[in-house]
Amino acid sequence: MQQADGFFDEMLAGEDRARLPYRDYHEWFCDEDIARLSQKSKEAETFFRRIGITFNVYGQQEAAERLIPFDIVPRIISGREWARLSRGIEQRVRAINAFLYDIYHRQEILRAGRIPVELIAANEAFLPKMIGVAPPGNIYTHIVGTDIVRTGEDQFYVLEDNARTPSGVSYMLENRETMLQMFPELFSRVRVQPVSDYPKNLRRSLAASAPLACTDKPVVAVLTPGIHNSAYFEHAFLADQMGAELVEGHDLRVIEGRIAMRTTRGYTPIDVIYRRIDDDYLDPLNFNPDSLLGVPGIFDVYRSGGITIANAPGTGIADDKAIYSYMPDIVEFYTGETAILKNVPTWRCSEPDSLAYVLDNLHELVVKEVHGSGGYGMLVGPAASKREISNFRDKLKAKPGNYIAQPTLSLSTVPILTKTGLAPRHVDLRPFVLVSPRGINITPGGLTRVALKKGSLVVNSSQGGGTKDTWVLEE
Amino acid sequence: MLGKTAGGLFWMFRYLERSENNARLLEAGFHIALTRSAAAEEEWMSIIQTADVQAGFLERHDRAEASTVIDYVLRDKSNPSSVLSVVESARNNARLVRTALTREVWEATNECWLTLKDALARPVRERDLPQTLGLIRQQSALVRAALHGTMLRNDIYDFARLGTFLERADNTARILDVKYYVLLPSVMHVGSSLDNVQWETILRSVSAQRAYRWLNGGDVNPKGIAEFLIQDRRLPRSLAFCYTKIVDNLAYLAEDYGEKGGSHEIADKVLTRLRNNTIDAIFDQGLHEFLEEFLRDNNGLGMQIEQDYRFYG
Numbered sequence: 194m195q196q197a198d199g200f201f202d203e204m205l206a207g208e209d210r211a212r213l214p215y216r217d218y219h220e221w222f223c224d225e226d227i228a229r230l231s232q233k234s235k236e237a238e239t240f241f242r243r244i245g246i247t248f249n250v251y252g253q254q255e256a257a258e259r260l261i262p263f264d265i266v267p268r269i270i271s272g273r274e275w276a277r278l279s280r281g282i283e284q285r286v287r288a289i290n291a292f293l294y295d296i297y298h299r300q301e302i303l304r305a306g307r308i309p310v311e312l313i314a315a316n317e318a319f320l321p322k323m324i325g326v327a328p329p330g331n332i333y334t335h336i337v338g339t340d341i342v343r344t345g346e347d348q349f350y351v352l353e354d355n356a357r358t359p360s361g362v363s364y365m366l367e368n369r370e371t372m373l374q375m376f377p378e379l380f381s382r383v384r385v386q387p388v389s390d391y392p393k394n395l396r397r398s399l400a401a402s403a404p405l406a407c408t409d410k411p412v413v414a415v416l417t418p419g420i421h422n423s424a425y426f427e428h429a430f431l432a433d434q435m436g437a438e439l440v441e442g443h444d445l446r447v448i449e450g451r452i453a454m455r456t457t458r459g460y461t462p463i464d465v466i467y468r469r470i471d472d473d474y475l476d477p478l479n480f481n482p483d484s485l486l487g488v489p490g491i492f493d494v495y496r497s498g499g500i501t502i503a504n505a506p507g508t509g510i511a512d513d514k515a516i517y518s519y520m521p522d523i524v525e526f527y528t529g530e531t532a533i534l535k536n537v538p539t540w541r542c543s544e545p546d547s548l549a550y551v552l553d554n555l556h557e558l559v560v561k562e563v564h565g566s567g568g569y570g571m572l573v574g575p576a577a578s579k580r581e582i583s584n585f586r587d588k589l590k591a592k593p594g595n596y597i598a599q600p601t602l603s604l605s606t607v608p609i610l611t612k613t614g615l616a617p618r619h620v621d622l623r624p625f626v627l628v629s630p631r632g633i634n635i636t637p638g639g640l641t642r643v644a645l646k647k648g649s650l651v652v653n654s655s656q657g658g659g660t661k662d663t664w665v666l667e668e
Numbered sequence: 669m670l671g672k673t674a675g676g677l678f679w680m681f682r683y684l685e686r687s688e689n690n691a692r693l694l695e696a697g698f699h700i701a702l703t704r705s706a707a708a709e710e711e712w713m714s715i716i717q718t719a720d721v722q723a724g725f726l727e728r729h730d731r732a733e734a735s736t737v738i739d740y741v742l743r744d745k746s747n748p749s750s751v752l753s754v755v756e757s758a759r760n761n762a763r764l765v766r767t768a769l770t771r772e773v774w775e776a777t778n779e780c781w782l783t784l785k786d787a788l789a790r791p792v793r794e795r796d797l798p799q800t801l802g803l804i805r806q807q808s809a810l811v812r813a814a815l816h817g818t819m820l821r822n823d824i825y826d827f828a829r830l831g832t833f834l835e836r837a838d839n840t841a842r843i844l845d846v847k848y849y850v851l852l853p854s855v856m857h858v859g860s861s862l863d864n865v866q867w868e869t870i871l872r873s874v875s876a877q878r879a880y881r882w883l884n885g886g887d888v889n890p891k892g893i894a895e896f897l898i899q900d901r902r903l904p905r906s907l908a909f910c911y912t913k914i915v916d917n918l919a920y921l922a923e924d925y926g927e928k929g930g931s932h933e934i935a936d937k938v939l940t941r942l943r944n945n946t947i948d949a950i951f952d953q954g955l956h957e958f959l960e961e962f963l964r965d966n967n968g969l970g971m972q973i974e975q976d977y978r979f980y981g
Contacts, residue, residue, distance in 0.1 A: 243778060429763065429766035429767060432766075437767075439767045454670060456978070457671050457925070
């Protein structure tokens with residue numbers, strides 16, 4: 194394989210010498226025939242199309258349903274590496290929930306001056322209506338997807354905390370299912386920790402977060418915007434795997450202080466809603482009045498303890514990109530410990546000194562919108578043309594508070610299979626975390642996204658990224 | 669179960685049944701056109717009538733001939749009942765009710781859509797027609813097999829079956845109604861070869877020509893055909909068979925839910941009428957009038973089920 198200069202490759206430590214976690218896999222791979230593997234690659238695509246694991250790309254009518262490309266070379270993480278990662282993630286997720294409770298109650302962290310007040314007060318993701326609302330177990334974000342990147346043997350960084358409605362977990366599960374079908378022999382050779390318990394754990398976690406008033410077995414439902422949503426497959430998949438109803442706003446209404454769904458036999462109350470629609474669309478009476486996706490009055494029911502909404506409204510304030518830069522302080526403030534996982538150094542363009550630096554160094558920075566996601570509206574300096582940079586400069590000057598900037602990280606690479614053999618491509622990792630009053634559960638693995646274009650650092654599926662199965666080895 | 673899910677299942681299986689029925693109609697029409705070219709245009713038009721899409725068809729085509737009818741019934745997206753349209757609708761409904769389906773049923777439905785979308789991407793030439801029609805029927809059969817082999821026998825299954833039989837009863841009644849005059853005792857063509865071909869077509873449209881011969885020896889007569897398609901409970905496409913199944917499935921629901929609705933009343937009434945009438949009485953009343961009333965009740969039953977089980981808000 195040709196090495197990508199200057200980047201840490203997770204599989205190969207040198208010319209045909211595999212790093213320890215990849216040793217067994219690499220041995221297997223070297224005995225394989227590239228033509229057979231390419232054939233397997235095609236089979237995987239047919240498999241995905243058949244089970245309908247597709248996504249919709251916004252604004253592209255023609256390609257209404259597309260597959261996310263799947264690469265058959267797994268991303269492998271050792272048990273030891275994972276132990277450290279999961280400790281770091283757990284610490285961070287605890288801190289985030291403590292932060293959310295604090296922000297919507299006494300706001301100690303603001304009083305202590307660790308975070309500027311205006312960062313909260315003027316933030317669109319902050320939901321004043323949540324002030325004083327305490328969800329069961331004081332848990333606001335039940336389902337978290339922490340985006341992690343790696344730059345070296347021991348260098349891991351958290352890139353983003355997705356604390357609102359992280360997606361992609363269905364790919365984690367289906368990628369593994371596909372690998373098991375295609376390469377059963379590999380799994381008897383390499384001891385990989387299973388991910389298949391996720392749906393069961395998700396259901397348990399949601400049930401454990403039911404309102405205190407709920408004494409029976411809690412009724413759980415997944416709320417989706419409908420079949421046209423880009424992640425509809427995942428919504429249906431998770432509901433199916435959990436054995437929970439998949440509902441849309443028009444299936445629900447408020448009846449006697451509860452949320453009830455319209456069944457063939459009349460209205461039945463629900464205790465926990467795993468919602469996959471944004472805060473703004475949740476309740477036309479309390480938020481965006483034009484929303485047809487939500488349930489009028491659901492927020493009032495929520496506030497009076499009639500239903501658990503997971504994740505809670507208002508969690509966006511914790512994964513906002515402007516808040517992100519304060520995460521090391523937040524972790525320390527609530528846990529009393531130093532953050533185990535590092536943050537990527539971040540310039541807040543709202544601060545004049547930082548803005549000046551960013552404007553001077555646009556060609557080597559990554560600039561992101563504070564509220565953006567999905568890789569839309571960002572500038573990757575080293576890959577941008579002069580014209581793109583100059584256009585971006587204008588946008589940045591016009592609304593500096595809307596942006597943060599980070600150095601272009603030397604993301605690690607994992608090989609993908611190409612026609613001519615292995616070739617290194619940049620990856621990131623999104624492990625999935627479940628939080629309930631009973632505790633925190635992190636599935637060993639996650640979604641590895643890979644930039645399929647040579648040299649590209651953008652892994653988002655909407656921008657031509659693909660996925661890999663992620664293996665965490667048994668100790 | 670959500671009311672929306674019940675509705676999705678009901679329609680998913682109505683659409684799948686319709687796709688297969690379209691293929692069967694074309695098969696019968698194609699056969700008669702090949703054997704009797706003189707009456708071909710009339711035969712092609714009666715396919716359009718049976719599929720109940722004449723208004724839409726005449727907006728787009730002046731004449732009913734092989735190419736226009738085949739294209740309109742198989743692939744025209746402006747025809748909501750074309751195979752391509754109904755297979756897509758079935759698959760959309762399957763996506764909507766994904767949590768009610770086994771993986772096998774979902775995958776068979778998705779595969780049906782993928783395969784037929786591909787097979788119908790371009791106009792189907794006459795010489796490829798038999799193969800394409802075979803493919804359509806085969807794809808429906810695969811979904812049905814997955815349904816029978818993997819689904820729990822609960823309310824989910826009941827709604828799927830209700831959709832299937834309501835659509836099938838509608839289709840059989842239409843086939844008879846469009847051709848009812850062929851079955852009336854008349855002095856015109858009695859015993860002529862024209863009648864024989866027409867009768868054969870009716871039987872073919874419900875894949876029953878062979879069964880009829882086995883049961884009746886060589887004796888093909890109009891009253892026998894009408895009796896077979898309306899009242900014979902051994903024939904899986906007869907009105908009586910469909911209504912026996914509908915009444916059964918509604919009874920399972922009543923047992924399950926502990927309550928009956930207006931739909932039970934309508935279904936019982938229709939089945940009683942199918943059973944208690946003799947074919948002579950039906951002919952005396954008027955075959956066309958009898959079928960019209962049946963189609964009206966069948967349609968009314970669909971709407972009543974929709975209401976009884978809260979398909980919509």
